[in-house]
Amino acid sequence: MLRVQDIGQVAVAFGEKVVGLSLEFAGTVAGSDRLRDRGRSFEEAGDERLRAAEEEMKAVARQAEAKTHEARQRARQSDGERSSDRSPGGDPSAPRAAAETAKGAVKQAAGKVTGSGRLEDEGREQKERGKDEGAAAKHDAKAAAHREKADVHRETAERR
Numbered sequence: 001m002l003r004v005q006d007i008g009q010v011a012v013a014f015g016e017k018v019v020g021l022s023l024e025f026a027g028t029v030a031g032s033d034r035l036r037d038r039g040r041s042f043e044e045a046g047d048e049r050l051r052a053a054e055e056e057m058k059a060v061a062r063q064a065e066a067k068t069h070e071a072r073q074r075a076r077q078s079d080g081e082r083s084s085d086r087s088p089g090g091d092p093s094a095p096r097a098a099a100e101t102a103k104g105a106v107k108q109a110a111g112k113v114t115g116s117g118r119l120e121d122e123g124r125e126q127k128e129r130g131k132d133e134g135a136a137a138k139h140d141a142k143a144a145a146h147r148e149k150a151d152v153h154r155e156t157a158e159r160r
Contacts, residue, residue: 100130
C-alpha cells in the first residue's frame, strides 16, 4: 500500500533516473566524462530512493501484521488482564520488538506449563507481534540508509 509520501518519493526517484539517463546519454554522445558521471550519479540517487520506498512499504506491511497480532492477543485477554502496552507503530524499535518477542515466549511457555490454551495463544500472538515489529524496524532503518545514500549521490551529481 503506497502512502502519499511514498508516491512522492517514487516520483522523485523516477525523475532523477530520467535526468540521469538523459545526462549520461548526452555525455556519451558529446564525449564529456563529467556530464556522463553526473548522469550516473543522478541515476544512482534514483535507485537508492526507489530502494528506500520499497523498504518503507515493507515496513508498513509488517506494522500492519503486528497490529493484527496485537488485536488477536488482546482478544485472548480478559478485561482484568489487559495491559497498557502501546500499540505497534508508536515505537517501532528493535529493542521494543525484542522485548515483545521475549514476553510472548514467556507467556507461551507459561501457558504450556499451566495448561492454559488461552495464555499460550496470547503468548504466541505477542511473540509474532514482536517479530513483525522487529522486521518493520529493520526495514525502516534500511529505508533511512537508502535515503541517505540517495542524498549523497544527488549532492555529488549537483556538484559536477
